[in-house]
Amino acid sequence: MEEPAHPAERDIRLQTYCLLTLTILAIGVALWMLRPVLVPFMLALFFVIGLSPLLDLIQRRLSATRPAAIGVTFILGVALVFVFGVMLISTYRSVVGDGDKYMAGVQSMVEAVQDGLEKAGLPIPDEIAEVMEHTEEFMTQRLKSVILWLSTALLDLLVNLGAVLIFMFFLLAGASSEARPTTGLWVEIEDKIRGYIVTKTVISIFTGLAFGLVLGVMGVEMAPQLGVLAFLLNYVPNVGPVIASLLPIPLVLFLMPEASVFYKSLTIAAGCAVQMISGNVIEPKVMGNSFELHPIVILLSLILWGIIWGPVGVLLAVPMTAAVKVLLDKLDRTRPVAALLAGRLEPLEQAIDREAMA
Template sequence: MDGHSDARPHTSLLLSLAAFVIVVAGMREAQALLVPFLLAGFIAIVAAPAMFHLCRRGLPAPLALVLVILGIFSAGMLLGVLVGGSLDDFSARLPEYQAKLKSQTTQLLQWLQGLGLPLPEQALGNLLDPARAMAMAAQGLSSLGSLLTNTFLILLTVVFILLEASSFPGKLRLILSDFDRSIVHFDRFTDNIKRYMAIKSATSLLTGAAIALWLWAVGLDYPLLWGVLAFLLNYVPNIGSIIAAVPAVLLALIQLGSGGALWCAAGFLLVNNLVGNVIEPRFMGRGLGLSSLVVFLSLVFWGWVLGSVGMFLSVPLTMTIKIALDSHERTRWLAVLLGPDPDDAEDRGGGTPTAAPPGMLKWLPGRAPGNPPDPER
């Protein structure tokens, strides 16, 4: 009997690991279908407060929904207008840029050989290969356009999610026996996601605008294109700002020479350090509730599972998993492992809050917004 009892935890662990592998494999296979719905879910979470604010101001719910959807659609159209013409022109001239880069690589090889450092041309090309970096940038921006082909599906899903949002707490009340505790965890999830996405969007917009202005002042071609690229890749933690800088600096090397490339690199370094190390931490406050290692590993994992969109959503998705793990006693230890150093969290004023500010709670009948339920009850 004892032997069977000892085997149960190991069996449960193996079953959990097998289920995890099956779910991840299924997500990877269903990437084309899953990505639009994930994007729609996060867009709805960010857009819901605006719709409910309009409703509280006296607008009918259908009209508030139409205004929010028009705002989302207008933002997408503006992004398409900013990127479209520059992207087509850049893609058309890409072979010319690649040829110039290859010529400059050959000149660099000859200069190194003149210094007595013989390097095979093939080895140097494989080491640097700047043309491939520019091709990857064009391919990445083109994939954004292919994602926009799912705009109708994404917007339609957002509409239905927002229509159901106000009735969701009532459904949870009927389903869950520990409703008060569950709604606090759900409130924490939505509050953290909205807060992260709002701050990240504002700082990304600031980064993109500053980069575009800097490159325009330097005289680089397509400053709006590189500004939009910096805006989008700022959502990718750790490496996004580096990836955004590479094609612009390489183009500056072709168009403006080494001096212009240094000025462009200095602009990226200055803007990203100012925004990433000064402005963003000031408004992000307690931080993401995730360790730096987990943020990086989540970037790799979600990028592998969901492609480039997974890299953009890696932090919100991992925050969602952490909050879900934290809501159950048996998995809380995993949430602690995903979180930051406890000493650092205390210095910043605490990690993930134990109770959410009254967000969804104010939609519930018979509950005062200022009196959230006790999560331990």
């Protein structure tokens, strides 16, 4: 029978766990405080990881010089960032420009409800009548708030894109095929992230195109912009496709007054079907569980990185959590934690039993 651990050893172990907890909290606070620098840097890093195969192709297969390969790759990256910015500005202008249409749609819907109640001979309660009278004022205030939020977010994003381009140039300058190792921890992390980025991007492109095309055929306004948003939201696992499915509902309800209830329901169902097929059929078969992360861990990582870095943190939550898991899996003491992130409890239980018996 093994003797219990000495009290001094238990105190040292407890102090170690407390220091580890404080270190993790300090890292989280530091990531939050440094987000103006780290957010564009991480975006640039992920762009470079996705574009690095192109740099290798130009430099190796086409026998191009390193400066030429970097220049071509950087120009392509700038073009992608520029297209992304143009699409966001177009979406913002469409939302702002269609404000009057939204108000007219809401007002017509309120009037239709009033007419329906009057025809049915049902009395309208005073509280509901008062709410209907102030609907226009309420919607105007909400619309102004949304426009102000979009303006601030768009300006912040454009500023970040400028910093992203600067970081991209210097990261690409150090990403030659001769300088990069072929084995090691970073190579393993980079391969996982690159595979995720490339596969997720291809699936997101087809999802956005199908979503925008279906809505366009059904006559929904801003269908191209909704396709762009569906492309972006597809990077957010589990939650993104649900949000993308909900986005067309206000447009269908408020900006299609002549359409019947059946047609509106069919339009909403068609958009939801695209997201369901993409998220539940195509993506699992193509990607599988490449990162071996439990769905609960993915959801918690979305919340955590969203709190620390906002929308960009949500977009990058899964690959960053997967990178942390790879790091944890390389150390004996943290390997049970990596197994826990994958949804396996046995290694952690065995480690706890060993600690208790030590």
